[in-house]
Amino acid sequence: QCTSLFYGPRCEELVESVEIEPTVAASVEVSVTVTSQEYSEKLQDRKSEEFSNFNKTFTKQMALIYAGIPEYEGVIIKNLSKGSIVVDYDVILKAKYTPGFENTLDTVVKNLETKIKNATEVQVQDVNNNCSALLCFNSTATKVQNSATVSVNPEETCKKEAGEDFAKFVTLGQKGDKWFCITPCSAGYSTSKNCSYGKCQLQRSGPQCLCLITDTHWYSGENCDWGIQKSLVYGLGGAGVAVLLVILVILLVFSIRFRKDAQRQRSRVSEMYKWGEEEGRASPGTFHNFGFDHNEERENYMPLDSVYNTFQPSLNHINPERKIQIQRPQVVMTSL
Numbered sequence: 001q002c003t004s005l006f007y008g009p010r011c012e013e014l015v016e017s018v019e020i021e022p023t024v025a026a027s028v029e030v031s032v033t034v035t036s037q038e039y040s041e042k043l044q045d046r047k048s049e050e051f052s053n054f055n056k057t058f059t060k061q062m063a064l065i066y067a068g069i070p071e072y073e074g075v076i077i078k079n080l081s082k083g084s085i086v087v088d089y090d091v092i093l094k095a096k097y098t099p100g101f102e103n104t105l106d107t108v109v110k111n112l113e114t115k116i117k118n119a120t121e122v123q124v125q126d127v128n129n130n131c132s133a134l135l136c137f138n139s140t141a142t143k144v145q146n147s148a149t150v151s152v153n154p155e156e157t158c159k160k161e162a163g164e165d166f167a168k169f170v171t172l173g174q175k176g177d178k179w180f181c182i183t184p185c186s187a188g189y190s191t192s193k194n195c196s197y198g199k200c201q202l203q204r205s206g207p208q209c210l211c212l213i214t215d216t217h218w219y220s221g222e223n224c225d226w227g228i229q230k231s232l233v234y235g236l237g238g239a240g241v242a243v244l245l246v247i248l249v250i251l252l253v254f255s256i257r258f259r260k261d262a263q264r265q266r267s268r269v270s271e272m273y274k275w276g277e278e279e280g281r282a283s284p285g286t287f288h289n290f291g292f293d294h295n296e297e298r299e300n301y302m303p304l305d306s307v308y309n310t311f312q313p314s315l316n317h318i319n320p321e322r323k324i325q326i327q328r329p330q331v332v333m334t335s336l
Contacts, residue, residue, distance in 0.1 A: 005161045005170070005181060014166070014202050016187065017173065017180040018158075022097035025152035026105055027076075027090040028112055029145040032120055033138035034058075034085040036131035043080045054080075058087065061134040065119040071095045071108045084138070097154045097172075097179060105148040113144040154179060165204045183207070198224030 002011035004018050042050040059075055066072040073092040080087060091112055095104050120137035158181035159167040166183070173182035173189040180186070184193040184207040185200035193200050195209035197219040202208075211224035218228045 003161045003163070005158075005166075014162075014183060014185070016185070017182045018161075019178055019180050020154050020158060020172070022154055022179040023152065024095045024097050024101050024105070024150060024154070026093045026095070026148040026150045028093065028109055028148050029088070030091055030112070030116060031086065031088045031141070031143040032116065033083060033141035034087060034135050035125055035138050036133075036136040037085055039080070039082045039085045043085070051080075054085075057134055058089075062089075062091075064134070065115055066091070066112065069108060069111050069115070071104075072112075086141075093148060105150070109144075109146065109148050116144060117142050157181075166202060169202060169206065194223055196223055196225040197227060 002008070005014055007013050007015060037054070040050055042048045043054060045051060055077060058077065062075045063072075071093045073094050076090045076092060078088045078090060093105065093108055095101055095108065098104065120142045121139040123131070123133045123136050124139055125131050125136045155172050158170045158172060161181065162170040162183075169183050170181055171183075171191065173180050173186060173191070175188070182189055182191070183202050184191060185202050186192060193207045193209070195211075197217075198209040198211040200207055201210050209222065209224045211219040211221070213219070216230055218230065220226050220228070
């Protein structure tokens with residue numbers, strides 16, 4: 001079963017706000033000594049008639065003493081002990097919640113202390129041990145706790161209802177004279193998160209804006225305040241696709257032309273090789289060293305060392321001053 005702050009099949013959704021009772025409950029420890037009655041062991045039995053009678057008398061007396069304090073709700077006896085009757089009890093307080101309720105409780109505690117001490121100083125037995133009030137007290141034995149212990153705090157109640165994962169995001173918000181448990185996703189409060197074109201959703205990491213998608217716009221951004229027209233995106237997308245297609249066509253044309261040129265070049269080189277072979281010439285780009293031709297018959301093979309050892313060049317009949325005329329070579333341009 002979901003708590004008051006959650007709903008959904010798995011209690012996964014938080015309600016926008018929940019009205020809460022704006023009441024703070026607190027208690028103050030007080031100790032007094034009743035001198036007008038005798039202690040009995042039967043007072044330890046809370047079901048006994050003795051305890052019931054004493055409890056009624058004591059409660060009535062405290063209501064008279066604390067009259068005029070609007071936050072007073074009653075008393076709860078915690079312990080009774082010997083010494084006439086030493087009564088340890090809690091004063092129960094209920095105050096209207098305000099952002100500064102702690103200061104209100106401090107003021108109430110001071111008023112309680114003043115009233116009980118005044119009463120116990122006045123309501124004492126006379127010299128004949130007679131008591132003219134419901135109860136009489138030891139004027140020097142009264143003790144009052146100096147601060148109230150808060151047991152119910154609306155803000156803490158909201159956090160408890162939210163659970164450990166969401167407690168830090170839950171607080172109190174006021175509309176008119178009513179108080180509500182709210183989150184940053186609750187609309188209409190000073191702490192509300194603004195999701196311009198989106199919906200606020202409280203997640204474990206904190207409040208997030210879930211941006212809308214309409215027929216004409218996409219919205220984005222932390223607060224969903226940045227919109228893009230769908231028509232503009234479609235137009236830019238179409239233009240981008242068109243440009244991409246043009247680029248692909250251009251690349252395809254260049255690729256086809258390059259392949260044709262390469263094929264034409266390979267064809268021309270192949271024809272040149274063929275012509276060289278038909279004329280008995282070495283193929284272009286190659287040479288033939290007959291001294292290292294191992295295809296010759298072994299008996300016709302002549303080592304190079306023997307050739308170089310018998311070769312004796314003679315330059316005695318050469319005129320070094322004679323000019324040699326050669327035909328100027330012609331440059332023939334061919335296109336491959």
